[in-house]
Amino acid sequence: xxxxxxxxxxxxxxxxxxxxxxxxxxxxLAQGAPRVVSLDYGLSSTLLGLGAPPVGISELAGWSEWxxxxxxxxxxxxxxxxxxxNLEVLARLKPDLILATSWLDAQIPRLERFAPVLRLETFIWxxxxxxxxxxxxxxxxxxxxxxxxxxxALLDRMEEVFAESRARLAGRARKSAALIHFWDSxxxxxxxxxxxxxxxxxxxxxxxxxxxxxxxxxxxTLPVEELSRISDPEALLLVFEPVPKDVFRTLxxxxxxxxxxxxxxxxxxxxxxVLLFGMVNEAMRFARLVTEAxxxxx
Amino acid sequence: xxxxxxxxxxxALLIGISAAxxxxxxxxAPGLLAPEVSGYxxxxxxxxxxxxxxxxxxxxxxxxxxxxxxxxxxxxRNPLASPTTLGVSAGAHLALAVAMLFFPVLLGLGRDVVAxxxxxxxxxxxxxxxxxxxxxxxxxxxxxxxxxxxxGALAAVLIYLNDRRMVSLxxxxxxxxxxxSWEAPLALLWKTGLLALACGFLLRPLTLLELGDEEASxxxxxxxxxxxxxxxxxVGLSALVTSAVGxxxxxxxxxPLLARLLGARRVPALLLSSGLIGALLxxxxxxxxxxxAGMFSDLLPTGAVTAIFGxxxxxxxxxxxxxxREAFVRAPPAPPRRGDLRTGFAxxxxxxxxxxxxxxxxxxxxxxGWSFGAEMLSLRAPRVFSALAAGAMLAVSGLLLQxxxxxxxxxxxxxxxxxxxxxxxxxxxxxxxxxxxxxxxxFAGLGAFAVLAAILISTRRSALAPERVLLVGIALSALxxxxxxxxxxxxDPRALTILRWMSGSTYGAEAxxxxxxxxxxxxxxxxxxxxxxxxxxxxxxxxTASALGIPVRSARLRLFALAGALSATATLGLGPLxxxxxxxxxxxxxxxxxxAASQTAAAALTGAGLxxxxxxxxxxVVFPWQIPAGLTAALLGAPFLILLLFRRGRT
Numbered sequence: 001x002x003x004x005x006x007x008x009x010x011x012x013x014x015x016x017x018x019x020x021x022x023x024x025x026x027x028x029l030a031q032g033a034p035r036v037v038s039l040d041y042g043l044s045s046t047l048l049g050l051g052a053p054p055v056g057i058s059e060l061a062g063w064s065e066w067x068x069x070x071x072x073x074x075x076x077x078x079x080x081x082x083x084x085x086n087l088e089v090l091a092r093l094k095p096d097l098i099l100a101t102s103w104l105d106a107q108i109p110r111l112e113r114f115a116p117v118l119r120l121e122t123f124i125w126x127x128x129x130x131x132x133x134x135x136x137x138x139x140x141x142x143x144x145x146x147x148x149x150x151x152x153a154l155l156d157r158m159e160e161v162f163a164e165s166r167a168r169l170a171g172r173a174r175k176s177a178a179l180i181h182f183w184d185s186x187x188x189x190x191x192x193x194x195x196x197x198x199x200x201x202x203x204x205x206x207x208x209x210x211x212x213x214x215x216x217x218x219x220x221t222l223p224v225e226e227l228s229r230i231s232d233p234e235a236l237l238l239v240f241e242p243v244p245k246d247v248f249r250t251l252x253x254x255x256x257x258x259x260x261x262x263x264x265x266x267x268x269x270x271x272x273x274v275l276l277f278g279m280v281n282e283a284m285r286f287a288r289l290v291t292e293a294x295x296x297x298x
Numbered sequence: 299x300x301x302x303x304x305x306x307x308x309x310a311l312l313i314g315i316s317a318a319x320x321x322x323x324x325x326x327a328p329g330l331l332a333p334e335v336s337g338y339x340x341x342x343x344x345x346x347x348x349x350x351x352x353x354x355x356x357x358x359x360x361x362x363x364x365x366x367x368x369x370x371x372x373x374x375r376n377p378l379a380s381p382t383t384l385g386v387s388a389g390a391h392l393a394l395a396v397a398m399l400f401f402p403v404l405l406g407l408g409r410d411v412v413a414x415x416x417x418x419x420x421x422x423x424x425x426x427x428x429x430x431x432x433x434x435x436x437x438x439x440x441x442x443x444x445x446x447x448x449x450g451a452l453a454a455v456l457i458y459l460n461d462r463r464m465v466s467l468x469x470x471x472x473x474x475x476x477x478x479s480w481e482a483p484l485a486l487l488w489k490t491g492l493l494a495l496a497c498g499f500l501l502r503p504l505t506l507l508e509l510g511d512e513e514a515s516x517x518x519x520x521x522x523x524x525x526x527x528x529x530x531x532x533v534g535l536s537a538l539v540t541s542a543v544g545x546x547x548x549x550x551x552x553x554p555l556l557a558r559l560l561g562a563r564r565v566p567a568l569l570l571s572s573g574l575i576g577a578l579l580x581x582x583x584x585x586x587x588x589x590x591a592g593m594f595s596d597l598l599p600t601g602a603v604t605a606i607f608g609x610x611x612x613x614x615x616x617x618x619x620x621x622x623r624e625a626f627v628r629a630p631p632a633p634p635r636r637g638d639l640r641t642g643f644a645x646x647x648x649x650x651x652x653x654x655x656x657x658x659x660x661x662x663x664x665x666x667g668w669s670f671g672a673e674m675l676s677l678r679a680p681r682v683f684s685a686l687a688a689g690a691m692l693a694v695s696g697l698l699l700q701x702x703x704x705x706x707x708x709x710x711x712x713x714x715x716x717x718x719x720x721x722x723x724x725x726x727x728x729x730x731x732x733x734x735x736x737x738x739x740x741f742a743g744l745g746a747f748a749v750l751a752a753i754l755i756s757t758r759r760s761a762l763a764p765e766r767v768l769l770v771g772i773a774l775s776a777l778x779x780x781x782x783x784x785x786x787x788x789x790d791p792r793a794l795t796i797l798r799w800m801s802g803s804t805y806g807a808e809a810x811x812x813x814x815x816x817x818x819x820x821x822x823x824x825x826x827x828x829x830x831x832x833x834x835x836x837x838x839x840x841x842t843a844s845a846l847g848i849p850v851r852s853a854r855l856r857l858f859a860l861a862g863a864l865s866a867t868a869t870l871g872l873g874p875l876x877x878x879x880x881x882x883x884x885x886x887x888x889x890x891x892x893x894a895a896s897q898t899a900a901a902a903l904t905g906a907g908l909x910x911x912x913x914x915x916x917x918x919v920v921f922p923w924q925i926p927a928g929l930t931a932a933l934l935g936a937p938f939l940i941l942l943l944f945r946r947g948r949t
Contacts, residue, residue: 256347
């Protein structure tokens with residue numbers, strides 16, 4: 001079972017939206033809402049954004065640590081690790097639809113025995129910018145579960161968040177940032193083009209200070225000293241939490257780090273965790289957090 | 299040794315030093331020659347606080363590891379000993395990974411201590427296993443590499459189960475020398491410096507040791523104490539390096555070897571020149587890597603790269619190594635247990651039947667409770683029966699290898715066929731990004747049979763001398779380990795697919811696949827049962843077997859091919875990490891089945907039972923999460939196996 005999001009035009013969706021929306025609002029149908037299982041954090045979060053909570057998701061245990069918001073309502077079943085969701089739980093859940101990413105291609109034939117599988121490309125670079133891919137995936141999911149109106153509302157909300165961020169940041173002097181996550185006190189992961197984060201930065205008028213493109217996953221692992229390649233004197237360094245405990249203790253004793261222009265006290269801002277391979281909700285959360293971080297006085 | 303023979307190595311050394319100097323200049327020049335910049339001078343800062351301390355770290359780590367390797371080789375009189383080949387570095391790494399995941403408080407107390415405990419435990423285990431064979435070089439290295447690979451694999455799987463934290467652990471497992479201040483190299487310098495100075499006190503005792511045990515003790519040397527101190531120093535040096543920069547593979551093996559090739563003979567010269575050569579070697583490698591990594595602008599962990607170049611070197615070394623046959627004279631088999639073997643078989647079958655019923659019918663509810671019923675039979679049966687078939691095949695494969703080599707540490711996991719399959723899969727994942735199930739199986743099978751063919755061809759000249767086959771396999775396993783580590787350390791999500799497969803899950807089992815595996819088990823185990831005369835007589839040695847009318851060469855070739863086919867098929871179903879092939883034959887013998895035919899059958903039943911039990915435990919204990927069957931079997935089985943070997947050692 002595969003689905004090509006590009007075959008859906010915006011116009012077709014808008015035309016279909018009122019009818020589907022009317023139906024979707026009918027309480028009788030809400031009761032018979034499809035039982036959806038999601039095997040990807042981004043897709044699970046999108047279901048919440050569409051007002052259609054899943055009946056079961058993978059890696060529920062880590063939700064509050066890695067996705068944080070929106071909160072997962074109680075009563076959702078845990079399916080275990082994403083790459084090998086528990087089939088016994090899946091069988092008992094009797095889902096109507098399973099959402100999966102191309103990452104689970106090897107498992108899809110097996111999953112299809114339990115329910116139709118909607119396969120979406122959400123975080124791998126295939127030529128479409130990641131944010132656009134996330135938007136089409138959101139519409140595809142919505143079309144499948146009759147939530148087109150909610151999808152357009154969600155996407156409108158996203159545009160509003162972007163517009164607001166853009167407006168708030170427009171007057172500020174510093175308009176570029178580098179996004180890093182510390183693996184340990186010697187190595188960082190830096191987010192670059194092509195990634196969801198990079199696309200959102202573009203939309204809210206912030207330049208990614210990391211000058212290079214990366215492989216299809218949108219990030220690179222580098223030794224800390226490579227950060228000296230960031231030449232933009234105005235750039236801020238946004239550091240994703242959580243930072244391992246010993247990182248700053250060690251780095252504060254490093255002359256290289258202390259002298260690094262982008263690591264000067266006024267230029268480092270902490271950034272609460274945002275799901276790396278997220279979708280629309282995560283794009284909004286990221287836009288909001290980046291805006292707050294860039295506005296914050298150091 | 300005449301001067302003429304040393305000319306070539308000396309020339310090589312000169313070329314090496316010049317190359318190192320050129321590389322160093324390439325690294326340092328931009329910082330030195332950059333024009334003076336007012337304010338922040340990026341090039342100079344990098345030179346002073348990153349490039350130079352990193353090079354210093356390489357020098358110190360290379361020196362310490364090579365000194366440790368030279369000490370180990372000297373005291374164990376074993377040209378293959380090193381922190382890598384004896385599992386010392388891997389033990390330290392596993393201890394650090396376990397501490398980081400489960401007891402982060404311990405890391406606060408000091409990484410060095412945690413690493414020392416891990417390295418010490420691994421070394422103690424290897425020595426204890428080796429002691430039973432009078433520290434024969436091959437037994438030591440076999441035990442060391444098995445324990446090293448087990449620790450490495452276990453650390454990898456622990457990381458897989460915590461995948462979102464995996465990169466930081468992998469960078470460490472793959473050994474990165476990156477640093478941003480002089481703090482790390484200076485700390486490492488004084489710690490390893492103290493230990494290196496302590497080695498000075500051992501120079502005379504170690505020189506005496508060269509004379510042979512009797513001579514040395516006649517001269518008043520306390521053999522045990524000298525050996526212990528030298529080993530402790532070597533373990534300490536490797537643990538310190540591992541806790542500071544991670545696992546740096548094979549430097550400690552290669553440097554002492556080069557020192558010997560360059561003509562170092564006396565102990566002081568050997569230790570010192572090994573250290574210096576190791577320092578130079580790691581420095582050159584790391585400088586080269588920094589230049590290459592600069593071009594690709596991605597992380598290339600130095601330790602994994604030295605391992606990738608080091609393991610083929612181990613292969614080369616093997617062809618020069620003269621293997622003492624007497625090391626493999628087999629201990630007389632345990633006397634068959636009194637009483638009827640039929641009772642034994644009945645008990646084994648009954649136990650397997652009980653396990654099958656449990657595995658098929660007893661499961662967990664979504665809420666957490668237990669339930670007994672046939673409701674989930676269609677989901678459980680393929681997994682249970684592929685575990686059963688794979689377990690039986692691995693067990694028989696292990697039995698064949700143990701009987702062929704006369705070495706009880708032999709097993710398909712050790713043969714490298716499993717590693718070949720892993721490598722094939724890795725290739726598939728990289729070529730196709732997200733290969734389907736059939737493609738994964740295809741690539742894995744290709745890899746498995748490629749290794750098998752390579753082993754058969756490369757050892758044909760030595761008439762398939764069993765010990766060579768095993769060591770070739772081990773070198774390949776180390777290579778695969780390093781490659782997967784390298785991939786994972788860059789944070790590439792595709793590494794997860796490979797790790798998942800390495801963990802030995804039955805998750806992917808289909809009814810048709812399980813039926814195929816069961817069929818293959820029957821077809822492949824049958825010839826092993828039929829070859830019982832060969833299997834009974836071959837362990838008596840090639841001369842005896844030949845005198846009794848066995849075509850030794852062709853018998854070995856066929857049995858190796860059979861063992862390879864068995865383990866390749868089983869690995870496709872269950873991943874490379876179960877250690878069932880190692881355990882089941884031992885268990886069968888412990889149960890009193892000592893003749894080839896009965897041991898084969900009993901090992902098959904035992905292996906099947908072990909895997910069914912491991913799969914069931916993995917599916918139920920942390921429900922709805924699942925622990926892969928191969929990992930469960932390795933986790934539960936390895937300590938048990940070690941106990942067993944110790945017990946047998948005493949009697």
